[in-house]
Amino acid sequence: MSSADISLELRGVSSGYGKVTALRDVGLKLHRGEALAILGRNGVGKTTTLKTIMGLLKLNAGEIIFEGKPLSTLPTHEIPRLGIGYVPQGRGIFPNLTVRENLYIGHQDPKARDLSDYVFERFPLLKERLNQYGGTLSGGEQQMLSLARCLIMNPKIILLDEPTEGIMPKLVAEIRNEIKKINSEGIGILLVEQNVQTALKLCSRVLVMDKGAIIFEGQTDAIKQNPESLNQHLGMVV
Numbered sequence: 001m002s003s004a005d006i007s008l009e010l011r012g013v014s015s016g017y018g019k020v021t022a023l024r025d026v027g028l029k030l031h032r033g034e035a036l037a038i039l040g041r042n043g044v045g046k047t048t049t050l051k052t053i054m055g056l057l058k059l060n061a062g063e064i065i066f067e068g069k070p071l072s073t074l075p076t077h078e079i080p081r082l083g084i085g086y087v088p089q090g091r092g093i094f095p096n097l098t099v100r101e102n103l104y105i106g107h108q109d110p111k112a113r114d115l116s117d118y119v120f121e122r123f124p125l126l127k128e129r130l131n132q133y134g135g136t137l138s139g140g141e142q143q144m145l146s147l148a149r150c151l152i153m154n155p156k157i158i159l160l161d162e163p164t165e166g167i168m169p170k171l172v173a174e175i176r177n178e179i180k181k182i183n184s185e186g187i188g189i190l191l192v193e194q195n196v197q198t199a200l201k202l203c204s205r206v207l208v209m210d211k212g213a214i215i216f217e218g219q220t221d222a223i224k225q226n227p228e229s230l231n232q233h234l235g236m237v238v
């Protein structure tokens with residue numbers, strides 16, 4: 001693929017927490033409209049990767065390029081406005097604000113409702129609960145709200161951190177389906193997951209991270225035919 005087909009690229013990225021280096025020379029490419037998963041155990045750098053992309057952690061070395069533009073020189077609040085949505089681990093909604101307030105907080109034009117119909121088609125339950133406080137929603141409903149809040153900003157890509165973690169099984173399939181639909185409409189997905197099956201169902205390509213570095217890359221179709229190729233890097237059975 002040409003560089004024009006690459007939506008997001010990390011080149012030799014290192015970052016961390018204070019003097020502790022958590023990412024070491026990380027490189028990855030997310031192609032336009034692609035769904036890409038980063039797998040790995042707790043504490044290997046998956047969430048740190050997403051936070052570094054969003055400017056929430058300082059870039060110590062390397063480059064992060066989005067649609068040909070370097071992100072490292074931008075203030076953190078400018079990064080979502082380029083078209084990068086972020087659903088953090090734990091949802092990140094405001095429990096003491098209503099569903100309506102959560103949806104439109106940070107919207108560049110709070111009077112603009114051009115994407116509301118689209119969002120409520122995806123998540124009709126939220127339309128019924130616009131005046132309900134975010135903290136009274138179930139875990140699955142909060143995840144829907146967090147996804148909807150991204151979509152209302154009309155993103156080009158969405159970074160998802162463990163989107164099915166802690167959610168009732170009957171809602172996991174529904175959230176997976178919505179993520180798949182979002183991706184099918186041309187929105188790129190960078191998915192951080194521990195659940196291998198979720199990653200294989202949603203993504204066409206998988207990376208494995210360990211000790212702050214990418215140690216494996218494979219196509220989902222090839223992994224399904226030869227799961228051992230992934231097992232040996234994760235230390236678990238797919």
